[in-house]
Amino acid sequence: MKIALLQSNPTVGDLAGNARLVREAAQTASGSGADLLVTSELVLSGYPPKDLLLRQGFVAACDAWVDRLAEELPKSLGVIVGHPTHRGCPPGRVANAASLIHEGRIVATVHKRLLPNYDVFDERRYFRPAESISPVAFQGEILGIHICEDAWFHDPSTFYATDPEHLGDPLAALGRQGATMFINLSASPFEAGKSHRRHELMAYHARHWSIPFLFADQIGGNDDLVFDGQSFVLNANGACVASLPAFRPGLLQVDTGKLPPPQFMLPMPKESDLHEALVLAIRDYCHKSGFTDCVLGLSGGVDSALVAYLAARALGPEHVHGLLLPSRYSTDHSVDDAIALAQRLGIRHATIPIDAVHRAYETIPVVSDELASQPAGLADQNLQSRIRGAIVMARSNHNGWLALATGNKSELAMGYCTLYGDMNGAYAPLADLYKGEVYALCEFINESEGRELIPRNIIVKPPSAELAPNQFDQDTLPPYDVLDAILQGLVEREESVAQLSRKFPRETVEWIARRLDRNEYKRWQMPPGVKVSPRAYGVGRRMPMAAKCDGDWTV
Numbered sequence: 001m002k003i004a005l006l007q008s009n010p011t012v013g014d015l016a017g018n019a020r021l022v023r024e025a026a027q028t029a030s031g032s033g034a035d036l037l038v039t040s041e042l043v044l045s046g047y048p049p050k051d052l053l054l055r056q057g058f059v060a061a062c063d064a065w066v067d068r069l070a071e072e073l074p075k076s077l078g079v080i081v082g083h084p085t086h087r088g089c090p091p092g093r094v095a096n097a098a099s100l101i102h103e104g105r106i107v108a109t110v111h112k113r114l115l116p117n118y119d120v121f122d123e124r125r126y127f128r129p130a131e132s133i134s135p136v137a138f139q140g141e142i143l144g145i146h147i148c149e150d151a152w153f154h155d156p157s158t159f160y161a162t163d164p165e166h167l168g169d170p171l172a173a174l175g176r177q178g179a180t181m182f183i184n185l186s187a188s189p190f191e192a193g194k195s196h197r198r199h200e201l202m203a204y205h206a207r208h209w210s211i212p213f214l215f216a217d218q219i220g221g222n223d224d225l226v227f228d229g230q231s232f233v234l235n236a237n238g239a240c241v242a243s244l245p246a247f248r249p250g251l252l253q254v255d256t257g258k259l260p261p262p263q264f265m266l267p268m269p270k271e272s273d274l275h276e277a278l279v280l281a282i283r284d285y286c287h288k289s290g291f292t293d294c295v296l297g298l299s300g301g302v303d304s305a306l307v308a309y310l311a312a313r314a315l316g317p318e319h320v321h322g323l324l325l326p327s328r329y330s331t332d333h334s335v336d337d338a339i340a341l342a343q344r345l346g347i348r349h350a351t352i353p354i355d356a357v358h359r360a361y362e363t364i365p366v367v368s369d370e371l372a373s374q375p376a377g378l379a380d381q382n383l384q385s386r387i388r389g390a391i392v393m394a395r396s397n398h399n400g401w402l403a404l405a406t407g408n409k410s411e412l413a414m415g416y417c418t419l420y421g422d423m424n425g426a427y428a429p430l431a432d433l434y435k436g437e438v439y440a441l442c443e444f445i446n447e448s449e450g451r452e453l454i455p456r457n458i459i460v461k462p463p464s465a466e467l468a469p470n471q472f473d474q475d476t477l478p479p480y481d482v483l484d485a486i487l488q489g490l491v492e493r494e495e496s497v498a499q500l501s502r503k504f505p506r507e508t509v510e511w512i513a514r515r516l517d518r519n520e521y522k523r524w525q526m527p528p529g530v531k532v533s534p535r536a537y538g539v540g541r542r543m544p545m546a547a548k549c550d551g552d553w554t555v
Contacts, residue, residue, distance in 0.1 A: 001036060001141055001255070001256050001257065002033055002035045002036070002255045003034065003036045003037075003038060003253070003254060004028075004029035004032070004034040004037045004251050004253040005038050005214060005215075005233070005244070005251070005252040006021075006022070006025045006037060006038065006039045006043075006216060006251055007040070007216065007217060007219055007229040007231045007244045007250045007252065008021045008022075008025065008039070008218060008249050009021075009219050009284070010042075010045075010047070010220070011046050011220075011222075011288050012047070012050075012052065012222055013045070013046060013052055015044060015045065015061055015062060015065050018043055018045070019068070022037075022044070022073075022079065022081060023072060023073065025039075025251055026073045026074055026077055027074065028251055029077060030074035034253055035077070036078040036079070036080070036138065036139075037078070037080070038080045038185065039082050039185065039216060040082055040185055040186060040187055040216050040218035041082045041098075041147050041148045041186050041187040043082045043083070043185075044062050044081060044083040044084075045084050046222065047187035047222065048222065048225070053094055053126045058084075059084050059085065062083045063086060065083070066081060066083055066085070066106065067106075069081060069101060070101045070105055070106055071104060075103050078138055078139070080099070080185065081099050081101060082096075082147065082185045082187075083097055083098075083099065084096060085099075085109065088109065088111065093127075093128045094127055094128070095111040095128060095130070096111065096115070096126075096127045096147055097111050097112070097147075098145055100136055100138065100145070102138070107136070108145075110130065110133065110146065110147070111129070111130035111133075111147075112127065112129065112130060112146075112147040112148070112149065112150060113129050113150050114129070114149040114150050114152070114153065114170060115129050115149065119535070120189065120224070120225060120531060120536075120538075120540045121149075122539070123149075130170075133150075133173050133174060134173075134174075135174050135178065142177075143179065143183055144171065144174035144175065144179030144180075144182040144211075145183045145185070146171065146174065146182070146184055147184070147186075148184065148186040148187060148188060150170035150171065151182070151202060151205060152201060153169040153170065153171065154169070155197065171205050175208070175209040175211075179209070179211060181211050181213070181214065181256060182202075182205055182206070182213045182214065183216075184202070184215045186216060186218070187218050187227060188227065189226065189227055189531060190226045190227060190228040190273070190532065191531070191532060191533060191534055192270050192532055192533065195230050195246070195273075198215070199232070199240065199265075202215055202234055202238075203234055204238065206235070207236075207237060210236045212233065212234060212235055212259065213233070213234040214234075215232050215233075216231050217229045217230060217231050219246075219247055219249060219280070221280055221285050221530065222284070222288070223285070224528045224529060224530060224531050224538055224539070226278075226280055226281040226532070228247055229244055229245075229246055229247060230245070231244045231252055232244070233252070233254050233259065239262035239263075240262060241262055241263060242254050242259075242263070243265070246276060247277065247280050269444065271440055271443075271444035272448075274441055275310075275441060275445065277530065278310050279314045281530035282294075282310055282311055282315070282404075282427070282429055282530075283314035283315060285402075285427050286314070286315060289402070289426075291400070291401065292315070292319055293315065293399070293400070293402070294315060294319065294320055294321070294401055294402040295321040295322075295392060295396050295399070295403055296308060296311070296322060296323070296403065296405075296406060296425070297323050297324075297325055297388050297389075297392050297406070297422070298322040298324050298341065298342060298349065299325075299334060300324075300330075300331075300333070300336075300337040300338040300458065301334070301464070302439060302459060302463065303406045303407065303411075303430060303438060304322075304338075304406040305338075305442065305455075306406075306438055306441060307406045307429055308320060308342070308347060309345060309442075309445060309453060309454060312345045312346070312347055317348075318347075318348070320345070320347040320348065321348045321349070321350075321401060322338070322341075322347050322348070322349040323349070323350055323351075323388075323391060323392055324338045324339065324349060324350070325352055325353070325387075325388040325392075326351070326353050326354070327353075327355060327358060327384050328355050328358070329384075333457065333461070337455050337461075339351075340455045341455055341458065344452070344453050345453060352391060354384065354387045357387050358383070358387060361383060361387075371383070384421075385421030386418060387421075388421060388422065389418070389420055389421040389422060389423070389424035390424075392425070393424055396426075402427065403424060404428070405422065405424060405427070405431075405526070407423060407431065407526070408430045408433050408434065408435050408437075409430070409431060409432055409433055409434050409487070409491075409537070410434050410477075410480060410483055410487060411435070412431060412519075412522070412523055412526060413483075413487050413512075413516050413519070414477060414483070414512070414515045414516070414519065415515060415518065415519030416473070416477060417522065423522070423527070425527045426527055426528075427527055427528060427529070428527040428528065428529035430529070431526060431527075431528075431530070431537060432529055432531055432536040432537070433532065434484040434488070435483070435484060436480055436481060442454045442458075442459050443459065446459075462474065463480075478511075478512065482508065485503075485504070486500055486504055486509055486512050487512065490512070490513055490516055491516070491535055491541065492534050497509050513549075517543070517547075520545045523537045
């Protein structure tokens with residue numbers, strides 16, 4: 001059977017636009033002689049649709065679009081479409097479904113069995129699990145059609161969440177019923193290193209049942225998630241015989257009766273994947289939200305430099321506007337570095353000194369007393385940051401530009417950021433990148449570009465907020481390599497202070513843990529950012545704010 005896998009970039013809620021993606025792919029696949037087209041999970045609604053599923057009429061409209069596609073798609077081509085549905089569910093319930101359309105009608109519909117409810121996933125809020133799962137006969141083959149998580153039953157990181165004793169392994173059920181191939185419709189969010197886990201898990205299923213495995217994933221950025229695609233076909237031995245590149249739309253066609261020889265898959269460097277993921281996330285967040293241009297503050301530091309570069313790649317340099325906002329504490333080299341960066345990237349930029357506004361605050365009664373009592377103290381430092389944030393937002397509001405925040409995961413963990421100041425913005429591209437990853441990505445960019453697009457001095461100089469005389473990050477924070485390593489234990493692995501203190505000084509671990517917990521309220525107010533790690537701030541890490549967390553809870 002000739003099968004085409006569609007790797008597309010659907011927009012959440014754009015039913016007409018998403019149906020058009022399916023229709024256009026079907027015309028191409030039919031024209032090239034395909035028998036079957038496979039789309040990604042919930043391609044019709046876009047993934048994740050979140051509480052749109054609760055809005056009156058939304059799921060019914062999705063069902064109506066499935067009926068319309070049945071009328072419009074080429075009659076000779078089978079098409080498996082992912083969509084939410086009321087059909088086959090008790091009143092008021094919804095299923096995450098995949099329907100096989102052929103010859104103008106819906107031949108079969110399968111429902112998702114395992115509904116993830118961990119990390120960023122909250123599918124049990126919306127969907128009911130399939131009561132049973134069976135393969136679908138089509139043109140002499142028995143198709144083991146299933147949806148995303150149904151194939152992740154054996155993955156250690158998800159096993160606890162899928163209630164295995166009750167629901168069982170969906171692919172084992174399909175295999176026992178004689179499936180001649182597995183077909184997975186996925187919307188699997190990107191994480192650095194996740195593609196290897198996907199391949200290993202799907203290869204296990206292919207080898208165990210000695211049948212091919214076809215995996216169709218989506219690409220694109222949707223809110224805090226970005227999807228890398230990398231759709232693929234495995235032979236009955238679990239070897240990859242065909243695949244699509246990451247972060248690009250495409251249509252992959254194979255003949256399951258004569259699969260190509262195995263591919264040699266060279267893993268991409270982590271920084272390459274991060275680079276592509278962040279560029280796509282910024283582009284889609286802007287364009288799907290209706291923006292063409294963005295604005296950000298350029299401090300001459302490494303974080304704003306990286307965001308400016310990524311935005312220029314995502315939107316085009318002519319659509320990126322950098323604001324240099326020097327204060328009385330800004331160094332000449334920081335201003336020079338920011339100008340050099342803007343010129344090398346070709347982005348638009350303007351210099352707006354903030355000292356006049358800063359001095360005006362010093363003349364306001366009450367405020368002036370506070371500032372005079374502690375010159376260059378915390379209130380004064382935050383005031384400078386808030387002046388800058390207000391100017392960025394004024395440009396954003398006046399011109400209709402999307403404001404980008406530039407904070408990284410390490411700073412957000414420690415609260416080393418200012419509410420209503422440098423945290424201002426609609427999107428925070430680096431919110432899930434540790435400081436060390438920011439430096440590594442900048443080095444990778446210069447190396448891959450073959451020139452210093454990000455000036456060397458920005459990368460090598462000691463980081464500083466420049467809000468007080470002779471101020472450097474490391475006067476307040478531990479060295480970033482130590483800070484990042486401890487944060488990875490606390491945030492991503494939920495390790496205890498006692499456990500981490502076996503590898504790092506206990507006093508340092510305790511200080512970092514206290515700061516991490518005490519600054520949760522700031523992270524609740526940060527702009528959305530893109531998830532690129534196993535555990536990002538936001539819906540994937542839901543910590544209390546008003547709580548006593550400074551303990552190991554041992555008896």
